[in-house]
Amino acid sequence: MNRVALIGRLTKDPEMRYTTNGIGVTTFTLAVNRPFANQEGDRQADFINIVTWQKLADLCASYLRKGRQAGxxxxxxxxxxxxxxxxxxxxxxxVADRVYFLDKAEDTRENDQQPRHDPFADPFADPFAGTGKPINITDDDLPF
Known part of the structure; x- marks a missing residue:
């Protein structure tokens, strides 16, 4: 059996790349605290390299940032x-097949003053609330 479960904080922003076939891959490093302190009483951490692929890579690149806590x-x-x-x-x-975003996103995009909607913070929150922009929906857009 080969299964790993970790909780830690990102040491830097994730790096998104694409293979020659156009498949997205994101890498980041997770600082995971050790469960004990050293002789001086300081807590140490291990720095674990994480790799995500495809849709999960897109989500990690979009929503994770340095300092964020993730499982x-x-x-x-x-x-x-x-x-x-x-x-x-x-x-x-x-090689991660699941990533949990464990703290609320409070950062904003560099060119956008609106906070980003984090669908993992509150899945029932309105993603369009507070944007101040009208939503253009016609009857043809509705599935019923």
């Missing part, structure tokens, strides 16, 4: 590659 479920994966110096580099990462 991650997935599988542990190891891989290796040769770097530019010709040395073999080993990578261990969690």
């Amino acid at each position: 991650v479920e997935g599988r542990l994966q190891t891989r290796s590659y040769e770097n530019q110096e010709g040395r073999k580099v080993f990578v261990t990462e969690v």
Whole structure:
């Protein structure tokens, strides 16, 4: 069985990239506190690399930011590659199949002064509330 569950905070904003086939992949690092303190009484953290794919990658890139708390479920994966110096580099990462956004988004987009709607903070909240823009809906848009 290969299953991992983590809760931590992002150390920097997620990085979104696309494969040559156009599939989205987002990577970020999660700082996960250890359950004990060291001899000086300080808490330490492990920095775990996380990878998400496709729709989950889009959601993580859109809603996660540095400092946000997130829960991650997935599988542990190891891989290796040769770097530019010709040395073999080993990578261990969690390939996430679920990401939980555990705190409320309070940031805004750089070019937009309206707060972003976070569908995971309150799934019943009106995503159009407070925008001040009319919604153009015709009878043809309704499914009934």
